Amino acid sequence: xxxxxxxxxxxxxxxxxxxxxxxxxxxxxxxxxxxxxxxxxxxxxxxxxxxxxxxxxxxxxxxxxxxxxxxxxxxxxxxxxxxxxxxxxxxxxxxxxxxxxxxxxxxxxxxxxxxxxxxxxxxxxxxxxxxxxxxxxxxxxxxxxxxxxxxxxxxxxxxxxxxxxxxxxxxxxxxxxxxxxxxxxxxxxxxxxxxxxxxxxxxxxxxxxxxxxxxxxxxxxxxxxxxxxxxxxxxxxxxxxxxxxxxxxxxxxxxxxxxxxxxxxxxxxxxxxxxxxxxxxxxxxxxxxxxxxxxxxxxxxxxxxxxxxxxxxxxxxxxxxxxxxxxxxxxxxxxxxxxxxxxxxxxxxxxxxxxxxxxxxxxxxxxxxxxxxxxxxxxxxxxxxxxxxxxxxxxxxxxxxxxxxxxxxxxxxxxxxxxxxxxxxxxxxxxxxxxxxxxxxxxxxxxxxx
Amino acid sequence: xxxxxxxxxxxxxxxxxxxxxxxxxxxxxxxxxxxxxxxxxxxxxxxxxxxxxxxxxxxxxxxxxxxxxxxxxxxxxxxxxxxxxxxxxxxxxxxxxxxxxxxxxxxxxxxxxxxxxxxxxxxxxxxxxxxxxxxxxxxxxxxxxxxxxxxxxxxxxxxxxxxxxxxxxxxxxxxxxxxxxxxxxxxxxxxxxxxxxxxxxxxxxxxxxxxxxxxxxxxxxxxxxxxxxxxxxxxxxxxxxxxxxxxxxxxxxxxxxxxxxxxxxxxxxxxxxxxxxxxxxxxxxxxxxxxxxxxxxxxxxxxxxxxxxxxxxxxxxxxxxxxxxxxxxxxxxxxxxxxxxxxxxxxxxxxxxxxxxxxxxxxxxxxxxxxxxxxxxxxxxxxxxxxxxxxxxxxxxxxxxxxxxxxxxxxxxxxxxxxxxxxxxxxxxxxxxxxxxxxxxxxxxxxxxxxxxxxxxxxxxxxxxxxxxxxxxxx
Numbered sequence: 001x002x003x004x005x006x007x008x009x010x011x012x013x014x015x016x017x018x019x020x021x022x023x024x025x026x027x028x029x030x031x032x033x034x035x036x037x038x039x040x041x042x043x044x045x046x047x048x049x050x051x052x053x054x055x056x057x058x059x060x061x062x063x064x065x066x067x068x069x070x071x072x073x074x075x076x077x078x079x080x081x082x083x084x085x086x087x088x089x090x091x092x093x094x095x096x097x098x099x100x101x102x103x104x105x106x107x108x109x110x111x112x113x114x115x116x117x118x119x120x121x122x123x124x125x126x127x128x129x130x131x132x133x134x135x136x137x138x139x140x141x142x143x144x145x146x147x148x149x150x151x152x153x154x155x156x157x158x159x160x161x162x163x164x165x166x167x168x169x170x171x172x173x174x175x176x177x178x179x180x181x182x183x184x185x186x187x188x189x190x191x192x193x194x195x196x197x198x199x200x201x202x203x204x205x206x207x208x209x210x211x212x213x214x215x216x217x218x219x220x221x222x223x224x225x226x227x228x229x230x231x232x233x234x235x236x237x238x239x240x241x242x243x244x245x246x247x248x249x250x251x252x253x254x255x256x257x258x259x260x261x262x263x264x265x266x267x268x269x270x271x272x273x274x275x276x277x278x279x280x281x282x283x284x285x286x287x288x289x290x291x292x293x294x295x296x297x298x299x300x301x302x303x304x305x306x307x308x309x310x311x312x313x314x315x316x317x318x319x320x321x322x323x324x325x326x327x328x329x330x331x332x333x334x335x336x337x338x339x340x341x342x343x344x345x346x347x348x349x350x351x352x353x354x355x356x357x358x359x360x361x362x363x364x365x366x367x368x369x370x371x372x373x374x375x376x377x378x379x380x381x382x383x384x385x386x387x388x389x390x391x392x393x394x395x396x397x398x399x400x401x402x403x404x405x406x407x408x409x410x411x412x413x414x415x416x417x418x419x420x421x422x423x424x425x426x427x428x429x430x431x432x433x434x435x436x437x438x439x440x441x442x443x444x445x446x447x448x449x450x
Numbered sequence: 451x452x453x454x455x456x457x458x459x460x461x462x463x464x465x466x467x468x469x470x471x472x473x474x475x476x477x478x479x480x481x482x483x484x485x486x487x488x489x490x491x492x493x494x495x496x497x498x499x500x501x502x503x504x505x506x507x508x509x510x511x512x513x514x515x516x517x518x519x520x521x522x523x524x525x526x527x528x529x530x531x532x533x534x535x536x537x538x539x540x541x542x543x544x545x546x547x548x549x550x551x552x553x554x555x556x557x558x559x560x561x562x563x564x565x566x567x568x569x570x571x572x573x574x575x576x577x578x579x580x581x582x583x584x585x586x587x588x589x590x591x592x593x594x595x596x597x598x599x600x601x602x603x604x605x606x607x608x609x610x611x612x613x614x615x616x617x618x619x620x621x622x623x624x625x626x627x628x629x630x631x632x633x634x635x636x637x638x639x640x641x642x643x644x645x646x647x648x649x650x651x652x653x654x655x656x657x658x659x660x661x662x663x664x665x666x667x668x669x670x671x672x673x674x675x676x677x678x679x680x681x682x683x684x685x686x687x688x689x690x691x692x693x694x695x696x697x698x699x700x701x702x703x704x705x706x707x708x709x710x711x712x713x714x715x716x717x718x719x720x721x722x723x724x725x726x727x728x729x730x731x732x733x734x735x736x737x738x739x740x741x742x743x744x745x746x747x748x749x750x751x752x753x754x755x756x757x758x759x760x761x762x763x764x765x766x767x768x769x770x771x772x773x774x775x776x777x778x779x780x781x782x783x784x785x786x787x788x789x790x791x792x793x794x795x796x797x798x799x800x801x802x803x804x805x806x807x808x809x810x811x812x813x814x815x816x817x818x819x820x821x822x823x824x825x826x827x828x829x830x831x832x833x834x835x836x837x838x839x840x841x842x843x844x845x846x847x848x849x850x851x852x853x854x855x856x857x858x859x860x861x862x863x864x865x866x867x868x869x870x871x872x873x874x875x876x877x878x879x880x881x882x883x884x885x886x887x888x889x890x891x892x893x894x895x896x897x898x899x900x901x902x903x904x905x906x907x908x909x910x911x912x913x914x915x916x917x918x919x920x921x922x923x924x925x
Contacts, residue, residue: 010730070451070489071726097587098452101734102831145735177813178830179729181739181795210807222807224728224834408920409828415918416825418742418794441923 001134001253003049003239004126005063006154009100009147010072011172012139013065014224017076018232019139020061022384023050024086026236032381033348042381045241045251051086052129059086062130064122065093066154068100068111068146092126094119100145104186105426107149108193112157115150120157127162135166135199135256137239142190143174143183152193159197166256169198170235173205173402182419184410189428191403192436195443199256200264202238202272203399204231208308215311216279233384234276237391242344242377252377262375263340263395265368268446273398275302276391277310290388292345292353299343299392300357306336306398319362337450338364338396340373347388350378365450400447407440451489452589454720454733455581456521457609460555460562460602462627463595464523464530465705470594470713471519471542472693473840477717480840481725487514490724494520495542496584508584520585522547522577524609526566526601527554546580549573555600559641560882560889562604568884574609575616582617589723590621590733592716593653597645598629598638607648614652621733623719624653625712628784628858630662631865637875639865640890646862647893650900654737656748657715658855660784664708667691670780671756688841690714690756714839715751715783718847721801722835729806731799731833739831740795740851745900749849750788752781755842769804769844773812776848777820784858791854792911793822797831802844804834823907824915853911856904863897870894 007016027043034042051059061080065088067073073095081087094115100107127133136158140147151169158167171194174183194201209230213222217230241251244258252258264270277299278290298310305317317334341363345353361370383389413419414433424430458467478491487497487509495517497509509515519542525531528550535543549570555562582588591613595602613622626649629638649656668691691707722731741747754775776798779787800809809832822829839845869875870890879885 014728069730069732071730075726098589099730099732099734101732101738103734103738145738175810177810177817177828179832180735181826181829181831210810214807219807221805223805227806408917411920412917413825418825419738421744422738422741437921438923441921445923 001049001132001255002052002062002130003134003137003256004123004130005050005061006123006136006138006158007063007065007076008138008140008151008154009067009144011141011144012147012151013067013072013076015170015172015228015231016063016065016139017080018225018228019235020050020063020080020086021083022229022232022236023240024059024083026240026384028085029385032383033387034380034382038381041251042241042379048131049134049239049241049255058084060089061086062126063088063092064119064126066095066119066146066150068096068107068150069098070095092122094122100149102143102145102180102182102186103422103426104145104149104152104189105423105428107145107151108153108189109427111146111150112153116153116157119154120161123158124161133162133165134254135168136162137168137170137256139170141172141174142187143172143180144186148186148190152190155194156197166260167198168200168202168256168259169194170202170204172231173203173406175206175210176405179206182422184406184413185419185423185433187406188410188436188440189433192439195270195439198270199260200270200272202274202393204234204274205402212279212309216309217281230279233279234274234391237276237346237383237389238274238344238393240346240383242346242379244377251379259342259393262342263393265340265372268443269339269395271395271399271403271443271447273394273396274391275299275309275394276389277302278386278389279309282385285385292349292388295388295390296353296355296357299390303338303341303392303394303396304336304363305334319360321362336397338373338394339368339450340395341375342393343374343376344391344393345376345378345388346390347380347382347386349388350380353378397447397450400444403440403447404444407437407444411437451493452587452723453493453520453585454590454592455585455588456494456519456592456594457524458521459524459593459595459606459609460599461525461527461530461596462599463593463602463606464525464534466594466625466627466709466712467521467523468534468537468539469693469706469709470716471521471539473710473713473717475517475542477840481837485514487512491517492586493720493724496520516541518542518544519547520581522549522574522581524549524574524601524605526551526562526605528552547577549577555604556878557598557635557637557641558600558878558882559604559644560879560885562600562602562606563608563644564604564882564884566601566605567608570605571612574612578613578616588617588620590623591617593622593624594712595624596627596629597642598633598635599641603641603645607645607652610648610652621654621737622652623733624649624656625659625716626656627659627661627712628862630660631861637869637878639862639869640875640879642862643866643897644889644893646859646900647896650745650896654747655741657751658748658784658858659712660858661708662785663783664711666780667711667756668707674757688757690753711753711783715753715847718753718799718801718839718845721837721839722799722833725835725837727833727835727837729832729834731797731831731835735831736797736849740797740849742794742826742851743903746794746851746903748851748855750786750852750855751783752776752848753783754781754846756781769808770812770815772844772846773816776846777816784855786852786854786858788850788852788854789820791821791852791856792908793820793829794851794853794907795826795829795831796851797833797849799833799835799847799849800844801835801846802838802842803836804844806834809834821911824910853904853908856901856908859897859901859904863894863901866894
């Protein structure tokens with residue numbers, strides 16, 4: 001089954017390019033420590049999901065590039081073509097001249113309706129090229145104007161045009177101390193709208209990835225390219241083919257569907273966080289060895305303590321004692337309650353790994369059976385030169401604090417009515433803001449009371 | 451890619467404008483080695499085939515034939531514009547872009563605004579339309595003028611008004627040179643306050659500039675060069691005050707150095723819109739992020755570095771110094787101290803080999819010493835453009851919406867009132883058709899209201915921070 005990616009705005013396009021690069025370089029890499037047959041099967045599966053074959057042999061990404069100004073798209077297209085290993089379809093992009101000016105209302109109310117037909121035509125064309133459409137993956141930031149505003153509009157259009165397809169939105173949360181001054185408004189507007197039309201929101205926070213670059217990857221002068229490469233690696237570790245139904249079965253034919261089924265049991269809870277382990281600079285890989293028990297232990301503690309990476313984990317945090325039903329207000333501080341978790345293992349000896357510690361009922365909220373709440377996908381094919389790697393996709397309280405912080409700052413600004421004239425002039429009124437705040441307070445409340 | 455049109459009005463406006471075009475050509479020549487007319491160039495220049503007498507359609511792609519500036523040169527006396535047309539830039543402008551008269555405005559806002567405005571209205575609209583038609587997607591008008599005289603101040607603000615009427619969707623960024631205390635034009639307070647009302651109501655963003663600040667910067671550079679203290683030589687073309695072309699200081703006019711600073715400001719402001727980068731910052735984003743309330747659109751600007759030493763390798767410490775300098779008094783283009791006033795919003799546009807981590811590190815470092823308004827504690831807008839300005843490896847433009855502009859306005863008001871109370875020189879204004887006493891009272895009232903808005907914000911500074919309570923949801 002194939003996934004059509006929609007890259008929106010500067011961030012979406014820059015990341016999208018890194019993702020396809022990472023996927024392509026992974027399949028072109030060495031055998032991946034598994035049998036040749038396994039490797040070929042992996043290769044074919046990835047190709048089917050993300051690329052479409054052309055006579056010239058260069059795989060073409062199944063993607064639509066959208067931006068309201070031309071510089072980034074033209075850069076993205078040419079960088080891909082220059083790689084020689086993959087490229088974008090030269091017709092699958094849509095851009096305008098003037099950008100959205102960091103204005104959500106401009107992206108949503110002006111650019112959206114104006115360009116709906118053109119953009120959806122491109123999406124339709126990509127969808128038709130797929131033998132079986134597995135769903136849509138959109139990449140956007142929520143701080144700017146195009147990715148956020150136009151992205152929210154396009155997601156709605158996707159939902160209307162493809163009511164039975166899965167839609168996964170990959171959303172980038174901006175640095176806490178500003179990239180854009182009105183980023184909190186844009187974020188609140190985006191999240192509340194996406195919550196209506198999307199199936200799930202997979203989130204990456206710039207602050208977190210920045211720390212990974214600084215502390216784990218030892219990069220001195222961190223650029224957005226570095227940040228995007230990490231994000232691409234993490235996404236690749238989730239989206240590259242895996243066996244979802246145990247040893248011996250083929251690679252999953254419905255990646256997005258499987259993801260939604262395991263992780264989003266209830267429409268009120270759509271926020272997914274992503275953790276990946278291990279992460280280190282490429283030149284250190286050759287000198288490191290890991291054991292599965294060690295990796296799993298770290299990953300579990302990262303989940304429980306809401307750690308952003310494998311350094312600086314707070315080992316003091318423990319789940320509440322089993323057997324006691326404690327109301328959520330009395331749960332141990334900093335303990336991260338989950339609704340559902342998915343662990344994806346890739347590499348050597350995966351099938352012997354014991355994941356029982358993730359099935360501990362005390363990790364989860366009470367209204368789901370732990371057997372249903374936890375899933376594991378494994379594949380012996382190693383990913384991106386890591387002999388062993390594990391990814392955790394979690395629907396838990398991971399994003400509760402960041403969400404609360406964004407809503408708080410946005411509310412603070414809203415109370416003083418600052419910048420509102422910029423939104424009202426494009427048709428987003430105060431009542432619209434209030435609706436969005438209400439939606440998100442509801443989400444915050446739901447996650448808090450797990 | 452969008453286009454911008456520069457409207458330069460009056461003596462000051464045209465002299466600064468002239469420096470702008472000179473430096474813009476230099477910048478594009480440095481970046482565009484192949485001589486191909488690209489999108490970046492098209493933002494300020496048209497590519498014209500002169501063989502057809504310049505009347506043919508513009509050439510949109512391919513080699514550069516003849517570049518024409520997207521500009522309108524307006525002056526009510528001929529001296530300055532004629533000089534431009536006889537100088538090295540004569541080929542950049544064509545005669546259809548000029549509007550001149552003979553007698554000037556006599557430092558009288560009413561003459562510029564009411565008399566010449568009325569007289570030249572149609573002519574101006576027609577020329578503006580022509581210029582706009584040559585643009586694929588016109589995003590912004592840049593007006594350059596001074597506030598203290600007659601043409602720049604009066605006719606300049608008339609044009610501003612006109613732009614809002616005729617092109618309401620296009621942004622209007624105004625670079626205004628404010629008169630200093632020792633200005634030799636006696637009526638400059640009248641002219642400035644009358645112009646202020648227009649800026650309040652019709653501009654999207656105003657970048658106020660004060661000659662005193664420019665002068666101090668020029669002096670600082672002279673001192674630095676002449677002291678020979680640092681032992682190494684300064685790269686001549688990196689000086690924020692230097693003109694393009696050969697350094698013929700003999701032929702440089704006295705205001706050239708100061709005007710080059712303003713020209714550099716405009717180039718840096720538009721750099722991220724013209725050139726690529728990892729975090730683009732377009733002009734509409736500047737307006738969106740830095741103007742929280744419609745009338746508070748006065749932005750204090752500062753440029754660093756002022757020069758680059760000839761030794762190339764710049765360690766990271768120097769980079770941090772650049773950020774610190776942007777917030778120091780010496781680098782502001784008006785006489786103000788943003789550090790001790792209240793920030794409503796701040797934008798940092800970095801050019802060159804600077805990455806997001808450098809930006810973040812410096813924001814973290816400088817934040818504690820700056821006061822931000824309570825509802826915008828993290829009010830930073832950032833942009834990263836990969837192309838550095840000529841002669842530098844990196845540069846920073848800081849734009850602040852800060853209450854430190856208030857003293858400038860208060861002083862202006864005081865000087866106005868001194869004259870107005872005695873009704874000095876009023877008759878020169880009132881004798882112009884269309885000019886009445888109410889124009890004055892409305893203008894001063896508009897200025898007072900603006901000052902009051904800044905006062906209210908200042909009052910919140912340093913007070914206890916009470917966050918409004920959040921919405922409560924029934925569980």
